[in-house]
Amino acid sequence: MSVLETSRVSVLDDTTPLYCIIQGSENVQSHTEFIVRVQRGELKENSWVIRKRYSDFATLVETLKISGMDLPLPPKKLIGNMEREFIAERQRGLQRLLETILANPMLAASEIVKKFLDANSYTTNIPEAALQNVSMFFRSEPHWEVVEPLKEMGWRLRKTYFLIKPKDQPKRRLLLSWTVHGPDRLLSEKDITGIFKLLPNLQHPSISSTQHAMTNETGGLTIKQFYMNGTLRDHLCKTKPMKAHYLKKYCAPKAVSQLSVAQTRQFCRQILEMLKFLHEKGLACHHLHTGNLVIEDKVIKLLDIENYLLGVPPFYKPFYTQFRKINSAESIDVYSFGHVLYEMVFGRPLNKPTIEELPPELPAEIRSVLESILTVEACKLGLPTLEGLLMHPLFVDEVVVTVGIKPQLKIPSKLKETLRQYKDNQQKKLKEEQKVISQNRRLSKAKAHHSSDEERRRRKLEARRKSAKKLEGVKEETPSPTTNGGNEESSAASEQSSASPAPPAPPPPPTVPSLDENDEDEDDSPPLSNPSSDRGALLSSIQGFKKASLKKSQD
Template identity: 50%
Template sequence: MDREFIAERQKGLQNYLNVITTNHILSNCELVKKFLDPNNYSANYTEIALQQVSMFFRSEPKWEVVEPLKDIGWRIRKKYFLMKIKNQPKERLVLSWADLGPDKYLSDKDFQCLIKLLPSCLHPYIYRVTFATANESSALLIRMFNEKGTLKDLIYKAKPKDPFLKKYCNPKKIQGLELQQIKTYGRQILEVLKFLHDKGFPYGHLHASNVMLDGDTCRLLDLENSLLGLPSFYRSYFSQFRKINTLESVDVHCFGHLLYEMTYGRPPDSVPVDSFPPAPSMAVVAVLESTLSCEACKNGMPTVSRLLQMPLFSDVLLTTSEKPQFKIPTKLKEALRIAKECTEKRLMEEQKQIHQHRRLTRAQSHHGSEEERKKRKILARKKSKRSAVENSDEHPAKYSNSNNSEHAPF
């Protein structure tokens, strides 16, 4: 075939892939991952999940699978099943299964103990875990199924059971929430983040699909993700900024993404955000600037306590009588602290590598530019002329004799 034709097609394919990989949802899609890296994404995770779930049902016969909830989440290695209890056939629950991620630093024993503690966690803004168990390679949790879905379903007017790509990748209507909803939901989410931070429980997985809606109340989902060591939905964003290097600052940055989505009905085109569109209140913009602006990403995130004091949330009244409860034994708290430090260390190493790669790429781009090539040519000519002049100054007799010899008598 014609070389120019092949080169043109290669360039077109590369441009096409660039567009796909810059879309945050598409870049995490299983089909895209398998196309770009077939060796690391060859396993059939649905089959693996079914095997694990079947083994679980051997010892827990009271549960029964109604149907698989295919691709309702964005994670390739996390699968969902609609469940029922045999003696309560009208009740619907959701089983989630996930294997371990790259940031799993807990010992197998501590990991299994902490997973089994999750049903004991009671908080008005945490979605209750009905049952939780784990082995050395994965975890399985059961929660009540919520027909209303998540905060992201509300924003995108989506059906909870539909596939993730269908629900959120190309919304038909883009519309943010009302100001009072933004204030109330934002305050509730910040309150539960503060609770987890005070407990020393690492989260790092805040996004709109991990917030369940129960009437006018937001309830956080997937506390198990940090124990499993799974990567955050927004990791490709905050790994660019070396000042976002603790799980607390990660939560605050992710809250900025969530607040932007609640306000404008869609995620930001890029981060950091240079300027924000008109918002229902300048108080919203103030919080967004403190979490997503160039200055914030460069200098670091505010604390959750600082965000709670900002005008957008400080006057929100929360009416709940439920007292939070989550008792973590001292030994497990220490294990969590060490695991958190290991996770943060790996994040900082990744940020350092990205920073070094950027510097190298900028240097290569700078030296390879047309302007730089012209400058180098001019400098080379100047250097050549300078060398010629210096040589003539060093050997004047040589040039004088040669000139005189032209007119010397025989």
């Protein structure tokens, strides 16, 4: 049984965060170019340098105005814009601009920002490639036809939507989605084709039914019901699915709505029941967010369940990969559920991995669930299970609204084993990624601490203390010329008078100037006869010694 595809072209993970540092600037002819180092993920090996003018940044901000966000572009200056101080100030302002853009998940994931920072990786015309694959599908399935492409729908760069209709029902509208295989695809083409054939047979009140599903070596195609009122995110942002670009609808909506406590309790119970069903069948969701949920007749439904099978990276992956305890399929779905609950309650996405504080007026039961999932402590120590959440006081007594659909999905035993291995391999891959992230962050923290001003001052003080201690030790070992020196020489002279034969005279102390080269015969002189003489007499005798006055010895 083939589960892993070893020989496959690497696919770029569009959810991997990009980090930018403006390293400097350079005057080129009559303008200034800023040198920007861009890094994908935690590894420095995945970095490159781009050069941008101020006008490039201004064009980027102008394009992103569709989001409605107030982006901090430094002001323009006509006179004096080549001065060193002004360029340095502008560089700091542009750095703040990049950090603001990349801190927003919607903006950071947009094609506009990706092409600005990494143009070489986004040269393919993805909608055109999607249209080619869809056209090939319609050749084999002629009873459908395209009404129009939905270019403004969805935030994923490699997922394209088309509004279609059956030829025998021209007024009916369905939604066709084409998704390119993701970097987390670990199923063989044969296995994924077999599992995709099961999707139209999947029945659950909280999962949108699939009319048709097929895959090829490039990606997967599904046809589902088109929901005119849009997703849960459209409901919260008070917008319609086909009215505007997703950046305009979701980044900074003018008004938002929240769900009532009763609605939140009911919809969350339905979501938890749906997730439990998927995991019992050997599947998972991984893509639970308000843009992938719809509300129909008081029932909330999951849309794109196929993303899990196609290896598409989840929306919240940059968040949960920071916590090594969130490493299983169930913990990923529980973490995503926490973000959905937060957005239901407040009407806006959290846009960061964890919560810092919650308003005091928040109901205690909702606060308890959010704190058990989205606090730093919960993410580091471990999240609750799906079963544990279903038993929480917020949901345990809630009766699920049914619509007469009995949950059902029959999976052959061979594919059950394939799905089990697929889930295990995904978990291993995630743990490896989290290990690399953790190691690089520890290294970065150590380097930052080592180069911090406080640590530099500490090292300087420590070096000074060691130097002072060393000097004190040298002073203690060095004899004093007025006290210790005389005593040492007196002791040495006493030893000489008592020893047989007598050793040569000791060398002068360090403070005495060196003698001339004739003193190299000093070892042949007789021992001093007056050990009690003071230091001055000894030095005078040594300096007055003349070799010429010696007589030759008689044999």
